[in-house]
Amino acid sequence: MSELPRLPNFSALRAFEAAARHENFSRAAEELCLTHGAISHQVRALEEELGVSLFIRNGRQVRVTPEGKRFAEAIARAADDIARAAQALRPSQDAIQRLSVTAIPSFAARWLAPRLGSFIDQHPDIEVILQASSQLQDLVKENIDVGIRFGQGRYPGLVSERLMGEIYYPVVSPNYRHGPLPVEPRDLADAVLLRSNEPWAPWFKAAGLALAEPAGGVMFEDLSMLIRSCVDGDGVALVRHVVAMQEIASGHLIRLFGITCPCAEDYYLVSPPGAYGKPQVRAFRDWLKAEIANAQPPA
Template sequence: MPRPPASCSAAMRSRATRSPSSSSELRAGLLQHELAGRLRRLGRGGRRIRVARQGPDDREGNADRARHGAGALLQIDGFHGIAPCQIISFNREHPRPLALGQRRYLFASLVSYTHKRMTTRLPPLTTLRAFEAAARLGNFSRAAEEISVTHSAISHQVRALERSLGTALFHRNGRRVTLTDAGRHFADRVGSALREIGEAAYLIRRSDRDKNVLTITTLPSFAARWLLPRLGRFMERHPKIDVNLHTSLGLVDLERDGVDLAIRFGTGEWPGLEAVKFLDDELFPVASPRYNRGRLPARPAELAKFRLMRSDDEFWAPWFRAARVKIDEPHSLVFNDSALLLQAAVEGRGIALARRSIAEDDLRAGRLVRVFDISAPARGANYLAWPKGKLSPNAALLRDWLLQERDLRPS
């Protein structure tokens, strides 16, 4: 490695004795040393590189005239922390000032190298993703739901990014957040960059070698209780299509994860997606016909005497209102997966509050029975969704087949 010039070494020695706040100056000195070594390597093969000292009033043109035959001196003071005393020059075997194009080439090499050094200081990508979602949605809770993390995780990621950048990106007023001026500017650039990355990933996933792969995503409960018993018929009809089934309790970013079609439960409104209603839904109590030796409650008011079960996103209160009984929300056995809830009911563990869409096959097979002929509306419906304007041919085949299957087997 080339030795640093005397002026640079002296500068580093003097800066090393200063307060800790001068560590950035020390790093700048080390960067100067590395740049000098890089430029010396550029000078191999007939060129000679040297690092010289520049006077405080020198400019590029003045240096050319004052040091004729010694090469052109580049004025780089204040450029990304490089001290004004450090300038770069070189000459050929027959010394003469460099032409403007040659000086620009050297300066471009310097800029490129310094830029590469700076790009290693990118903020953590997880913080950028959390910030972009929060900035776009204007709400930490909605951002947390979109990328399947907690509200606290979004808050911590945004604060970590703000510490990394050294500036506030949001104004915080209780639960309400708004972007600062710096935050708005940064959000535009980060959002654009992440969209470009997503589009590039989408194009790669849609390459010729993947044209016969169909990726779908849905809740584990819907996959287990409704989709899988039927999906085999689609695969028999389209044997050349490889189906990749992805299950998740959280919302999946369809473009980022290369998903062709999603079966989602909700309102049908998701940013960047097109959706068509697939199955309406409703809630009602179900139990195994063998539960409690077949002695099931005769009236809704008697439910309070039995072991009740539910999923973590559905409550008994709406059904109690529909049944016109005054029962407080019970301390139920709660499941985060509705498929496990129904399996517990099939095994006689209790009475479950079930959605029709995932209970209908068990009802038809006699593994479960409805306890009362009373239903409450669900909080949403089942939708087929795909990236806006990007419905692949295979996804269109599956969408149309699912709609036909729904009509053949009404819920």
């Protein structure tokens, strides 16, 4: 295969084509966001490289030569061919399938978002719009395809499918109080117990403790903030497995005692009936269930 002749500088070609089209260096400069001097310099360099005059100059007025006009038309045709070839490679907007997903903030940030890259890799033609909200959104009215909710599965008007259950247990930072960590459940009587919307009483009962529900201090409604406070060593937290598994795996938090308590609520995938049959919703559902099956099960 013979070697192709060397192409002139692309920036110079762009500058020349614009100048020839306008027959005005200033307008070409405005179009390309350059200075008049830059256009003039690039055109001069191109003329020197080609060994031909592309413009007839009369002060600041310029007129394209016949050779220059033919060359400018060839450049414009080539640029159009390149643009069309590039457009043909891009997926059309009609081919992009949009999938809107809403989830509770703790699940969205700590479980779903870190895994979404694999879904995009498997389905590059699907654009995912992920929303996190602690409010129960009206999926039909807000035109949302899929919701992931933590509840008891009663969602009138929506297709509902259970994804997985959940357990909770106490965790603590290895640096808590700069000393020995609680060894037995009764040691929690002297510990700082962090509070959230998940009550301690059911776990106390499972552990055989006669302790009162903690009171006072901060009430964390956002579980990510609860985890952050626990990692910082502020106290012992009662956490859901799905929310805390990253910090436990990294060693930033330690599970205590091996006593777990099942949550009264589960994770559900919900969808409006009109959206449930969409190909992108089916693909997301299948991927999500596979991710859950492959995730480390709570012990």
